[in-house]
Amino acid sequence: MKCSIKAPAKINLSLDALRKRNDGYHEVEMIMTTVDLADRIDLTETDDGKIQVDVSEGFVPNDQRNLAYQAADLLQKRFQVKKGVFIYITKRIPVAAGLAGGSSDAAATLKGLNELWSLGLTLDELADLGAEIGSDVSFCVHGGTALATGRGEIIQKIASPPPCWVILAKPPLGVSTADVYKRLDVGTIQHAKTAEMIKSIKSQDFHGICNNLHNVLETVTLDLYPEVRHIKEQMQRFGADGVLMSGSGPTVFGLVEKESRLHRVYNGLRGFCSNVYAVRLIPSNNT
Structure with missing residues (x-):
């Protein structure tokens, strides 16, 4: 069983920090929208129960530090999945760039494995899981254009901007x-x-x-x-x-x-x- 899924980059049309929270994060208000620069995530189900990651760019971690790995690990443990997965990430989004490349890879992995492992989770459920991985992952699960609040994990979809x-x-x-x-x-x-x-x-x-x-x-x-x-x-x-x-x-x-x-x-x-x-x-x- 295999599947491929796009992981698009995001930009912030607006980013505001309202206050410092007790948990160390900032309370934010962000308007984010996706652009058609995307990584590609190829997922191949395996029978050995292992999570393996390979990346087209050598300087991107391929172990537990990788957010796509963390997404697979979270789903596997939370839903007691016995299968493993080989994740190949073809990078097009620049790394450490403010474009949520790693978060989008994680979101795409959540969505792809939801299909591959027949978990039947809704987008909202996947977004909630994504919030456990990183602040931008919830938005990346939904994509499009949205207002993100809290520490970035509370997503309210809004209309798309005009084409440009x-x-x-x-x-x-x-x-x-x-x-x-x-x-x-x-x-x-x-x-x-x-x-x-x-x-x-x-x-x-x-x-x-x-x-x-x-x-x-x-x-x-x-x-x-x-x-x-x-x-x-x-x-x-x-x-x-x-x-x-x-x-x-x-x-x-x-x-x-x-x-x-x-x-x-x-x-x-x-x-x-x-x-x-x-x-x-x-x-x-x-x-």
Whole structure:
């Protein structure tokens, strides 16, 4: 028994941290949406009860540190599954990039093994399990566009933004999400206008979406890594309609409405940044 499933990346159209929680996490409000840059997860059922992971990129862990491994391990133990699985991950999403690549791999593994092992779990049940693995996994189970609250695990689906191009640019560095949150001072930040962003999305107001892009983690990461600030400034200079860092970074994305401008932004960034992608938003009904 085998199955293959896509694991799409996400971007944050809005990311706000409201307060520090007693459990050490931050209470967040995030509007996330999926883009059509995706890893591929191939699952092959085995009879030996073992979980094995292999990855197309050598620097990605293939043991218990891998979130796809953790997803398989969680399902196997929770539902006393005797079968094992061989997981092959073809990476296309950059690693440690603020695009939830590892979380999406875990979500895809949950969904694929739900079918492969005939567990009969609903998406909501899978999302609840995903929350035990990582804060972004619940969103990645659902995909599309959603408001995520709590520590990111409470998901409320919303309409998809209007179709547009998304340019992603990642400098050659990794960012620790925990380190960025540790340096964040919730008392002094300018908070995101989450309600305004939701209103703009619902009314399909592309320029309203661009005007309300906001990520409270940006100031921390841009101060720590001047390369990220440089990419953001250049993306704006080349003519992207709206520009923001995704998650804790270091990937910066630009929303572009017209294809004619897309090539200018893409080619301009390729001049000094090797990891540049031109992708589309994925409508909610396509995930």
